Amino acid sequence: MEQQYRQVPPMQPESYGKRVWHLWGPILIKWAVGIGVSMIAMGVLSMVYVMADQEAAMIAMQSEEKMMELYDKILNQYLNASTLIEGVAALITIPIMLWFFHSDRVKERKRGVIPNRKAPLWKYTVGLLMALALSLGLNNLILIGNLSEMSESYQATMEAFYSSPLVVQIVVLAVLVPMSEELVFRGLLFKRLRERATYMQAALYSAVVFGLMHVNMVQMLYGFILGMMLAYLYEKYGSVKAPIAAHMAMNLLSVLATEYKLLDWLMEDKMRMGIVTVACAFVASTMFVLVQRIEEKPDVPSASEGKENLVSHCTMDGE
Numbered sequence: 247m248e249q250q251y252r253q254v255p256p257m258q259p260e261s262y263g264k265r266v267w268h269l270w271g272p273i274l275i276k277w278a279v280g281i282g283v284s285m286i287a288m289g290v291l292s293m294v295y296v297m298a299d300q301e302a303a304m305i306a307m308q309s310e311e312k313m314m315e316l317y318d319k320i321l322n323q324y325l326n327a328s329t330l331i332e333g334v335a336a337l338i339t340i341p342i343m344l345w346f347f348h349s350d351r352v353k354e355r356k357r358g359v360i361p362n363r364k365a366p367l368w369k370y371t372v373g374l375l376m377a378l379a380l381s382l383g384l385n386n387l388i389l390i391g392n393l394s395e396m397s398e399s400y401q402a403t404m405e406a407f408y409s410s411p412l413v414v415q416i417v418v419l420a421v422l423v424p425m426s427e428e429l430v431f432r433g434l435l436f437k438r439l440r441e442r443a444t445y446m447q448a449a450l451y452s453a454v455v456f457g458l459m460h461v462n463m464v465q466m467l468y469g470f471i472l473g474m475m476l477a478y479l480y481e482k483y484g485s486v487k488a489p490i491a492a493h494m495a496m497n498l499l500s501v502l503a504t505e506y507k508l509l510d511w512l513m514e515d516k517m518r519m520g521i522v523t524v525a526c527a528f529v530a531s532t533m534f535v536l537v538q539r540i541e542e543k544p545d546v547p548s549a550s551e552g553k554e555n556l557v558s559h560c561t562m563d564g565e
Contacts, residue, residue: 272346272434273455276339276426283335291323325402329410333418336426343429347486350437362484365540370491372540373479376533377492378499380475383526384468385500389513390523399462408504415501424493428476431456433486436477449477472496482540 260268324331354361388394394401407419431452439448453473457466476489503509512519 269435269438272343272430273459275342276430279339279342280332280335283331283338287327287331287334288320288324291327292320295320295323325406326409328406329414329418332407333414333422336418336422339426340422340429343426343434347429347433350434362481363541364484365482365488369540370483370488372533372536373483373488373492374495376530376537377472377475377479377496379526379529379533381472381496381499382503383523383530384471385503385509386512386519386523386526388464388468389509390519393464393467400464403462403465404504408501412501412505415505416498419501420494420498424497425490427456428486428490428493431473432476432480432489436480437486440481445477445481449474449481452477479537482537 394404408415410418435455436448436452439451443451453470456473457468457470460466460469472493476492479488479492480486482488512522
């Protein structure tokens with residue numbers, strides 16, 4: 247009986263190339279969109295700067311030193327606009343990933359996959375509290391361990407992202423980027439891995455890739471830990487909305503904490519920092535226990551319903 251209603255029916259064998267594209271295609275597309283938008287932005291900024299001061303541009307072309315100075319000025323403008331550029335890339339990526347995500351769900355229905363039961367919205371509070379506590383606690387540990395000072399690229403990235411106007415930061419970093427990343431790394435990569443592997447294998451693989459995509463060592467470690475947590479939320483809540491909401495909440499906390507210097511205030515008093523960090527660990531672990539109680543397994547049909555569903559599943563498989 248259990249085999250008749252297993253959650254993921256056997257999949258048709260595919261070639262190695264198709265399997266690789268199935269997993270890495272969305273990531274490569276996201277990467278290509280990001281590079282394309284960055285190149286266009288750099289080109290536009292260069293044209294605007296040259297047209298605004300053609301005389302300076304002509305002088306720069308006659309000297310390698312002057313050319314490097316011109317390049318540094320354009321690069322600074324690019325870094326100042328990096329949050330906006332990231333937002334444009336995410337805005338382009340989201341509809342593409344939504345199409346892939348919708349296509350996967352259509353294919354699942356045709357194969358007769360019984361989806362996980364989705365947790366009610368009021369239970370999302372538990373997941374959000376766990377994500378916020380874990381995020382703040384990890385940020386505190388990074389500061390306590392002075393890890394941010396060990397990575398110049400991490401400092402440069404943070405300065406570039408958090409130098410934009412607050413409204414831009416909220417729209418881009420707390421809405422568009424989390425939605426884009428969750429569709430790619432949890433909605434597609436983790437979910438597709440989950441069709442063929444155990445939860446732990448899929449979570450570890452997707453979290454490692456998510457961490458590596460953040461380039462610098464500090465964000466790699468941070469991204470890996472949060473990637474594991476976000477995959478767990480997807481598994482337990484049965485919906486990609488759970489990791490999206492958690493990622494949005496964590497990024498919004500980061501934006502507001504930076505804007506209103508919350509972390510600087512915590513660092514002023516070691517005792518204060520220690521108490522808040524311990525409190526975050528307590529809240530995160532307590533919420534984790536509550537999240538564990540969420541029943542994610544699909545509803546098992548009754549005997550009469552099962553016969554009807556089995557016939558319909560066989561019919562769809564035959565099609």
